[in-house]
Amino acid sequence: MLASCTTVSTCTASEAGLCLGEAALWKVQDVLDQIDIESLVIVKYPAPILRKKCEPITTFDASLGQLVCKMCELMHAQNGVGLAGPQVGLPLRIFVWNPTGAPDGDRVSINPALKDLQGQVEAEEGCLSIPDVHVRVKRASTAKLVAFDASGAQYEIVGEDLMARIWQHENDHLNGQLILDYQSPGEEIAHRRALKELTAEYKKSHPKKKASPSRGRRR
Numbered sequence: 001m002l003a004s005c006t007t008v009s010t011c012t013a014s015e016a017g018l019c020l021g022e023a024a025l026w027k028v029q030d031v032l033d034q035i036d037i038e039s040l041v042i043v044k045y046p047a048p049i050l051r052k053k054c055e056p057i058t059t060f061d062a063s064l065g066q067l068v069c070k071m072c073e074l075m076h077a078q079n080g081v082g083l084a085g086p087q088v089g090l091p092l093r094i095f096v097w098n099p100t101g102a103p104d105g106d107r108v109s110i111n112p113a114l115k116d117l118q119g120q121v122e123a124e125e126g127c128l129s130i131p132d133v134h135v136r137v138k139r140a141s142t143a144k145l146v147a148f149d150a151s152g153a154q155y156e157i158v159g160e161d162l163m164a165r166i167w168q169h170e171n172d173h174l175n176g177q178l179i180l181d182y183q184s185p186g187e188e189i190a191h192r193r194a195l196k197e198l199t200a201e202y203k204k205s206h207p208k209k210k211a212s213p214s215r216g217r218r219r
């Protein structure tokens, strides 16, 4: 049980991120120490964590390595090419990616920064947190990614096309941005039904807690 989740009687791992993200005081590293990483699941729209600006990771330890493995596992299970911290309920600046799906192609980018964004290309994108929604998004066609790996070593890599697109999509997640923010008016209309269904599903699995009984009149 998380100390910062005392307002709920049960708190699953995926909700833990939400609780911690909402808390006034919490330490980033405590997140990984206090949750069951193996029970993480992909968080779906409209979970509030997907709109949070994420915090940098400061400690590179075994828990972080375990998180990276779990995120890669979840990404592959859904045939995804990228997955970011908030998508597993954690407000942390981390994403995993693998443009080809090759077993040895998994990479992790921690506290990433995108530089030298050049060119522009439009293509359709989906998101593991927003099933059945596809949005045409204009992205830079080439980019340089500066990030840390799970051991804390910094690296730089220049990528183009799909690779550069994945980085920009996942980096958006770390700043609370979603592909929905790029929708054209026509796409907004086309996605209404899917988003309404996702919202209904979310509400069903996250029922509102009853308000605590009043403790007397306000003075």
Ligand SMILES: [Zn+2]
Binding pocket: 126, 127, 128, 129, 169, 173
């Ligand atoms: Zn996404």
